[in-house]
Amino acid sequence: MNYDLLRLGLSAPICLTWExxxxxxxxxxxxxxxxxxxxxxxxxxxxxxxxxxEWARMKVFYINVGGGEPMTRPDFFDLMEYAIxxxxxxxxxxxxTLIDRKAADWIVSTDYLDVQVSLDGASAxxxxxxxxxGSYARARHAMDxxxxxxxxxKINSVVTRRAFDQLDCLFDMAxxxxxxxxxxxxxxxxxxxxxxxxxxxxxAQNRSLYAWLQDHPDVLTGDSFFHLSALGxxxxxxxxxxxxxxxxxxxxxxxxxxxxxxLVPEFKAGNVRDxxxxxxxxxxxxxxxLRQWQVGGTCQECPAYTKCHGGCMAVKYFTETPLDDPDPExxxxxxxxxxxxxxxxxxxxxxxxxxxxxxxx
Amino acid sequence: xxxxxRIRLSTTASLRREAFGALVYSYKDRRLLFIDQRLLPYLxxxxxxxxxxxxxxxxxxxxxxxxxxxxxxxxxxGLRRKGVLDEL
Numbered sequence: 001m002n003y004d005l006l007r008l009g010l011s012a013p014i015c016l017t018w019e020x021x022x023x024x025x026x027x028x029x030x031x032x033x034x035x036x037x038x039x040x041x042x043x044x045x046x047x048x049x050x051x052x053x054e055w056a057r058m059k060v061f062y063i064n065v066g067g068g069e070p071m072t073r074p075d076f077f078d079l080m081e082y083a084i085x086x087x088x089x090x091x092x093x094x095x096x097t098l099i100d101r102k103a104a105d106w107i108v109s110t111d112y113l114d115v116q117v118s119l120d121g122a123s124a125x126x127x128x129x130x131x132x133x134g135s136y137a138r139a140r141h142a143m144d145x146x147x148x149x150x151x152x153x154k155i156n157s158v159v160t161r162r163a164f165d166q167l168d169c170l171f172d173m174a175x176x177x178x179x180x181x182x183x184x185x186x187x188x189x190x191x192x193x194x195x196x197x198x199x200x201x202x203x204a205q206n207r208s209l210y211a212w213l214q215d216h217p218d219v220l221t222g223d224s225f226f227h228l229s230a231l232g233x234x235x236x237x238x239x240x241x242x243x244x245x246x247x248x249x250x251x252x253x254x255x256x257x258x259x260x261x262x263l264v265p266e267f268k269a270g271n272v273r274d275x276x277x278x279x280x281x282x283x284x285x286x287x288x289x290l291r292q293w294q295v296g297g298t299c300q301e302c303p304a305y306t307k308c309h310g311g312c313m314a315v316k317y318f319t320e321t322p323l324d325d326p327d328p329e330x331x332x333x334x335x336x337x338x339x340x341x342x343x344x345x346x347x348x349x350x351x352x353x354x355x356x357x358x359x360x361x
Numbered sequence: 362x363x364x365x366x367r368i369r370l371s372t373t374a375s376l377r378r379e380a381f382g383a384l385v386y387s388y389k390d391r392r393l394l395f396i397d398q399r400l401l402p403y404l405x406x407x408x409x410x411x412x413x414x415x416x417x418x419x420x421x422x423x424x425x426x427x428x429x430x431x432x433x434x435x436x437x438x439g440l441r442r443k444g445v446l447d448e449l
Contacts, residue, residue, distance in 0.1 A: 005381050059377040061386035089388055112388050
């Protein structure tokens with residue numbers, strides 16, 4: 001992959017994340033968007049459709065839809081179908097609690113729709129400490145419904161110290177379902193900032209994870225672990241921070257951020273209620289800056305620089321690490337450089353009762 | 362695929378021009394491809410001209426040497442096998 005092809009930005013994002021809502025019936029302790037309550041002033045259905053229209057004009061190929069729990073929006077199905085009719089593929093992320101038989105039938109019958117169900121452990125005792133009592137069972141039920149219908153979904157798992165020894169079990173689970181496994185890096189974003197040091201991997205685990213990913217090339221990572229590419233043969237993917245270059249995020253109220261992991265004012269490029277998305281993408285000062293910027297400092301002298309390009313900006317930001325410094329989990333750092341704790345974890349709230357969204361048609 | 366082949370972008374693919382050429386996305390298998398600008402005249406063809414006619418026209422304009430045709434055909438065949446191009 002040619003880094004320079006991507007570093008200067010593209011005519012439209014490749015990885016556009018749309019956090020449709022902050023409403024959620026779970027309270028995962030590591031939620032990157034600190035979701036739970038619906039934000040006042042969410043884009044309404046018409047505004048959302050106009051945004052989709054603009055993405056279609058820009059030839060955005062697909063959007064990653066998340067939240068919160070996107071299925072809590074009453075217009076969820078309507079908007080997904082609208083996007084697909086306008087040539088935009090959908091990859092949506094869900095906790096699975098709202099996938100009943102009818103929703104599963106809709107998923108299976110809808111073309112160009114990918115689904116990833118979140119699960120952060122291969123057993124309830126590991127998963128539910130992070131995602132809430134009963135969340136494991138509900139996610140598995142959703143997976144059972146999709147698998148019964150022959151639908152190839154993804155299991156998305158944030159890799160934590162608690163669940164690290166279950167990677168093989170998660171892999172087997174996905175294989176038994178005929179599903180794909182996708183692993184995501186835990187970043188100290190949102191609520192995860194409070195639990196990062198208790199849940200992040202040790203450096204030894206990071207090295208093991210790299211080897212495990214090399215042994216399991218079919219496991220997806222969404223470029224989450226590109227900081228580990230410095231260990232040797234680069235992992236598949238862009239291996240760079242794509243913020244503002246190939247990646248951006250639109251939040252429920254239309255704020256556009258450089259990355260879904262840094263939903264903070266410093267990385268906000270604009271709002272679609274004030275400017276068009278295209279104007280923000282092409283001309284916002286923040287994105288123009290990011291396309292000219294590279295991680296400097298000691299990283300540029302590192303022989304592994306071309307493999308990781310200095311690591312993840314979000315992890316640096318929330319650990320108050322200067323952006324020109326190495327990633328806080330740089331593979332060349334030792335655990336003594338890190339602050340690993342075993343604090344008691346907060347207890348996530350139980351699943352809130354949620355009325356199922358209206359399925360159109 | 363040969364000089365007389367007529368090709369067109371598949372209806373299950375989408376092409377977006379970029380500074381380096383284009384990005385092509387295959388909705389069928391979710392594959393994203395980076396396309397060099399030298400292949401653009403072929404991928405944006407509406408199928409009315411053959412591959413050979415496109416190549417000859419590029420060579421006449423000095424935009425691409427005729428000697429590249431064999432390599433270009435191999436690339437186009439690869440894209441056809443990936444489902445990105447349809448041979449008409």
